[in-house]
Each structure stands twice: as structure tokens, then as C-alpha cells.
Amino acid sequence: MRNKKTSGVFSGLVWTFAERITAQLVLTIVGIVLARLLTPEHYGIISIVMVFITLCNVFVTSGFGIAIVQKKEVDERDYNTAFLMSFLLSLLLYFMLFWSAPIIGNFYQMPELPSVIRVLGLRLIVTSVNTIQQAYIQRTMQFKKFFISTSFGTVLSGIIGIYLAIKGFGVWALVAQYLTNTTVDTIVLSIVGGWHPGRRVSIKKAKEIYSFGWKVLCTQLVFTLGGDIRSLIIGKVFGPSELAYYDQGKKYPALLVNNINTSIQKVLLPALSRKQDDQVALKSTLRKFIKVGMFVLCPLVIGFAAVADSFVRVVLTDKWVSAVPFIIIFCLSYLTRPIESACHQAILAIGKSELVFWIMVAIHVTSLIGTLFSTFVLRSVLWVALFSLASTVVSLICFFIATRINIDYRLNEQLQDIIPAISISLIMGIFVYFLGKAPFTPWIVLLLQIAAGGIIYWGMAKISKDESYLYIRKMVLRKKVVIGSKKILKEKSN
Template sequence: MQEIKRQFKQGVVYTAIGQYAGVIANFAVTIVLSRLLGPKTYGVLNIILVFLPFFQLLSELGIGPAIVQSHELNDRDYSSLFKILTFWSLIIGAVFGLLGIPVSYFYNDKIYLLLSWMLAPNLILSMMSVVPLSLLQKRQEFKHINITGLLAYLIGGTTGIVTAFLGFGVYSLILTSLIPAFVNFIAYFHFSKLKILKGLDKRALKKIRDFSTYQFEFGIINYFSRNLDNLLVGKFFGQTALGNYGKSYQMITYPNNIFTNVIVPVMQPVLANYQEDVATIKKVYLKVLRFLLIVGIPLSVYLSSNSELIIRFLFGHKWDGAIIPFQILSLTTWIQLITTTIGGIYQSRNMTKTLMKTGLISTAITISFITIGILAGNIDRLALFVAINFYVTFAFNFYVLMKVALKSSILQILKLMIKPLIIAAVAFLGVLAWNLLNIQITNIFLELLIVSIIFWGIDLIGLIITKEINFVLNIVFKK
């Protein structure tokens, strides 16, 4: 157990440095670009960006997590896998470039004929990075991964802002992602010390076939679960609506970047060494969930109850269409925080087949709710049905995870939710009481600052009274 703590601490520290700095830089860039470009420009790019993760999955073939998990691969295998992915990604990149033709007809906008080819190099570089990045993760070299990511964020973000001021429009957003992809590939390849050996050993794929196949199938299923709403919003509600919906959804992903994206990249490489020790994995995982719930549930309530102030302060009145979707979707922030960790547990238990099966059922549920939301007629109602879907799939996924992978019960998670729920409810009532005073404040920053102090002040008092603060401090500063 002490060794797990040491490995987690070392990995999380460097991941946190890179992730937090990257989130701050990315958030600042997003604020500037959002004010410069507006919802429609984001909506235009979001339509083609929706397809990018799907093509990345087609290229990666689930190989990344399989490399981290496998103990049978050697240098020749890594070289062969890199060559296979490079060759395959070039083919997929060309297909992605041609995708602009049907997309331009479907959405009746010829801009996608060019955008698809401009995004193709991003796809190719991302896939060529899979093997070098997986080697760094397998060796737990989180320092190199995250310092590189931070520098890539800064370079890409700076370029995006400068070009946006120069009037490049949607192409500024493309450069913001393309440049980091190039920087990351160069750095990952260098630090991984990947040896490109002569020949191609096809047996490398056979060694990881079972794990990677189920991981790949889950990735495809999860893609449709996560992106179907964006595909349909762009078609039926238009680019501006997609920009607003995408912005509201993007806002609720930032907590993931801050918290789970620090923990999850460390989880599988560390726990993979304990895949048969269910008791140890469960003990570690429940601590992770407890921490995420203490943070996530109050944060969900805070974001939802102050959605109007947050959107208008950060992005301005042109983004008012994102307020109600954000208000609704932010109530699922805590679910997204803990759901992101599920894959790491199934991977560390070498149960990607179960991960794929649960993903298939979750996707069927999600498609049903999204279809109803689209038929409801606008993005506000769609957001409501998407939020309901998150709660339904949360119950299903964690019931299966706890019972099958961790030999336990979902009741253990529900018990962890009680204190955060009570604290969040009291903090919300505190802000509600302040609002009932009806004190007129014309400065939006000052108003947001006051309600934030009230909410998080009450939250802190609640943590102290329930003694949850001791657990949080131990997690952050000791363990």
C-alpha cells in the first residue's frame, strides 16, 4: 500500500503541475477567443471537430492502454506498433480530409472542404504520438509528459490569440490545436527513446489483441455516446446553437481537467501492477471517489446556481444562449468527475471486455435520451434530457463496476455522497438567502465574487464541521 501511495504521489504531483498550468492557460485562451470569435465561429469548427476523436479511435485501435497494461512487449514490438500506427494514421488522415465533401453537403457549407484537410495533420500527429506517449506512461515518466503538454498549450494558445486578432477567424482555432499536436509528438518521441528497428513484427499486435480489441470497441461506443448530441445539434438547430451548446458542455469539462485528468493518467499505470488484488484497488479507488465527490457535488451546485453570472462574466452577452444549457448540464459535473475514472479501474483489472459491454448499454441509453431531446425542439430541452441521461447511466455503470470489478456494492458510493450533498444544499440556501435580500449590484464581477465567497465559505465550514477537511488535506498534502 505504501508503494502505491508513493507512486501515486509522484505521478500526481507532476501531472497536477502540467494539468493545472495547462488548464489555466487553455481557459485564458478560450475566454479571449470566445469574446473575439463568438458562438457561430465555434459552431462551425465544432461540427468537423466532432468527427476527429472518431478517426483517432480508428487509427489508435486501442493500442495505447494495451501498451501500458502489457508486460510482454519488447523494443521490437514497440517499433512495429509505431510503424503500424504511423502507416494506418496516414490512410485515416487522407480519409478524414475527404470527409469534408459529405460534411459540406450535409451541413450546406463549403468551408468544410478546406477545414477537414487542415485538421488532418492534427489527427496524424496525434496517432503517431500514441506509442511514445504510452511508453512514457508505462515508465511513469509523468514529468516529461506534463511539462511538454504545458509548453505545447502555451505555444498553441499564443498563436491562436495572435492570429484571432489578425482576423484569421475559425483558422485561429485550428492553429490552437495543431501546433500543440506537433510539439507533443516531437517531445514524446525524444523522451520515450523509442527505437525504430528494421523490419515489422506482426506478432506485436497479437500480444495485445484481446485487451486492445475490447478497448477499441469501447472507444467507438463511447464516442457515439459523447458526440451524438453535437452532431444532431449542428444539423437540426444550426451553427450558433451548436456554439452555445458546445460552450456550455465545454465549461463542465474543466473540472475534469483540473481533478480527474490529474488522477486518471496515473491510475492505470500504477494499479496495473495490482490487477488481482481487488481489495487494494477498491481501497485506493474509494478514496479517490470520496475526494472527487467532496469537490464535485458542491461545485455542481455552485456552477448551476450561478450560471448566468459565470457565462456573462467570462464570455460576454453574446453567449447568453449558453446560460440555460450550462445551468442544467452543470448539475452533472460531479457525475462526469467520477465516471471518468471507471475506465482506469476496468483497465487495471484487465477487464476491458466488461468495459466494452457496459459502454454498449450506456450508449443505447444515451442515444435514446438524446433523440428525445432533439425532438423536444431546442438546446435547453436537449440539455435537460442529456442531464437525466447522465444520472441514469451513473446508476447503471457504478452498479456494474462495484459488483463485477470490485466485488462490492454501489451503496458504498452512495454513502460517500451524503455529506457532500448536505454541505452543498446548505451552501445553496446561504446564497439563496443573500439573493432574497435583493441588494442591487451593477458590477457583475463584484456580484459573482460575493456569492462565491458566501457559497464556498459555507462549504468550508461544512467540511470543518463534518471533519471531511482532514481527509481532503491528507489527500492533497500527504497521500
């Protein structure tokens, strides 16, 4: 029975990885095309607007959906009540955003900001539906449906964004892309997901959801503010162009990391929540997720840092070359994100959301101090990014201590789980970086770096018989056997 459950959990992880990889591939291609068509100023405007949208979005998405996933037992009234709470809050936040849009525009002295805020703010209302849909899918472990909805939304929104950029719509191409993505994703998930809002709600259920959800909300709010305050300060002090270089430098490492991270979060919380009373099983699952997450992420992040200069010059063109240092810094900053994310979900799963909140406070107080010092004393956007590394160190220390105390996940075990992937990736990254000095055309150099990086990493993992490599290989072979068996049975039945 346990093997069947474990298989279901990691099957869910496979589908969620597939969803994130598909979204990442499409978004990367779309982002590259749009970066070549639009200017840093266009991206600077949308970056400022997205700070306010994201902050409001935290209230809509972060507490209610996670509370549903974490609960041991849920019924129709739980989903309906959470949806109603989320929807009403999204309406309130949208009207607040609509009213304050001219004030924000005057503060940044950008005439386009108010209208962009008011249109893009409609995402909040759509997201209020989507967040409970996602909670239902997570709860029922039907992760294949995420893949379907995300694929439709990402592809269609990318086509619309590129078309409008070619037609000269500027920042509105980005607005259309963001808004269409969320809307189509929600519509498709409504069709295939199997859950729709009903009339049965409960005040008692609302109190239960609020009791857990407000702690998660506060945690996510602190997390979001810590990142987005930097963008607000950079946009005001250094201007939209500098903000665009900073955000582009952060964007591509974040595409790699957040997609993998989101996959882990979607599958890990419901999986761990079911084992919250069995510490041994919880710890075992946590360690496996960290090992696999680091094995997948490390070569991508370190490899991307090694090819950053070639990537920008070849793919984004020289007008974005100022983003290269930011790409390298954020690759290093995001390197350990699977560890932080997995430990975060484990602590949530045992019901200690307040502990996560205080950890986030410590992390982002460090980050805020670094941001203010870098901006107003050092007067450097680059130092703002560098101080993000300091907050990563604080994050690791806090989560390592928290899991040691609450789950008995010891430091020597933690190091055992992360050092192999980091070591192999660093060796690969050094070789790839120096390969970038080869006297060939930029396109050839970039392709050589990517090919060599993949071969070196996979080869070293195979030779060293890395545990995660063997596990992934076993899962792939098992999947092939299952598919082959089904095919043979189908042929016999015909």
C-alpha cells in the same frame, strides 16, 4: 514497500492534477478571449469539424496506448509495434477524411468546411506519435513530463490562436490553436519523454495489442459517437449558432471535469493494473480515488452551476447568455464523472474490457434515443441536453452493479464515498446562488460568489473533518516537510 508505491501513485496524481489545472487555466483564459473576439458561427463550424476529427482520433488513440499500459510486462517491441499500428492507421484515416471533406461541406452547406477539415485533420498523424509517448510515460509513472509538455503546448497554442483572432482570421484562429497545441505537446514530449520509435517490431506483439485494444477501441467509439452524434444532429437541424451555444454550455463544465477525470485515468489504470490480482488492494485504491476525485470536483461543478449567469454576462458577454441553461445542465450531468471514470478504469484493470463496452452501449443507446426524441419530436436543443442527465443515471447504475459484482464494492460503501462531498457542495451552491442576487455590479457579485463558495466549502470540510480533506491536508503537510528537509540538507552541504 507498499507505502512507497502508494506515495508514488499519489505523487503521480498530484503531478497529473497540476498538468490538468495548468492546462485548464490557460485554456479557460484563451477560450474566454477567443469567445469575445469570435462569433457563435465560427465556433459552430469548428464544432462540426471536430466531431469528425474526434471520431477518427478514437481509432488512433484509444486501443493501442491503453493496451500497452494494461499489459503486465512490456518491452521495446511492444512500444514500436503499437506505434507502427497507430501511425499507419492515422495515415489511412487522414486520407479518408481528406477525400470525404467536400461531401461533408456540401451536406452542411458550409463552403469553409472542406479546407478546415483537411488542415485540422493533420492532428491525426501527430496524435499517433503522441499516444504511444503518453503510454510510455504512464507506464513508467513519470507524470511530471506530462506537465512540462502540456504547459508548452497549451501556452504557445493559446498565444497563436489569440493573435490570429485579433488579426481577423476567424475560424482559422481556432484551427491554428488546436493544431499547434497537439504538435508542440508531441515535440516537447519527444524531447523530455525518453522514448522514441525503433525498428524492432513483432507480429506476435501486434496480435496481443490488437486482442485487448479492439475492445477498448469499440468502447471508446461508442462513448464518442454517443456524444458527437448530438453535435452532428444539432448542427444540421438547428444550425451552427445553436450548436455553438450548446457546445459553449458543455465546454466550461467539461474543462473542469475532464481535466480532473483525465488525471484520474492516467494514474489509476497503471496503478490498478499492478493490483489486478489483489482485490482488497484494488478496491482500497479505487475507493480512495473516488473520494478524492469527488471532494475536488463537486464544489467546482456545483459552484460553477451556481455562478453560471454571472460568469457568462461578465466574462463572455451577453452574446453568449443563451449558453447559461446548458452550463447548468452539464454541470449536473458531469457531477458523478469521477465515480464512472474510476469504476471504468478498475474494470479495465482486471481485464474485462468487453464488460465496459456493453455498459457504454447501454448508456449511449439511452442517450441516442433521448437526442432523437428531443430533436425531431420536442424540437428543442435544451431537451437534448436534459436527456444527457438520463444517460448519467444509467451510467451510474451500470458501473455500480459492475463493481459490486467484480470487485465487491458494495452500494453502502459507494454511497459512503460520495455523499459527504455532494452534501457539502450543495449547501455551498445554494448559498452562492442566492448571493448572486446581491445588488452590486456584476464583477463584484461574481468575485463575491467565488470567494464565498471557496470559504464555505473548505470551512465545512474542516469542521466536519471530512476524510478527503484530512488526507489532502496530510499530503500537503508531508510535502512541505520533505521540501523543508531537502532545503536544510542542501544548506548544510553548502
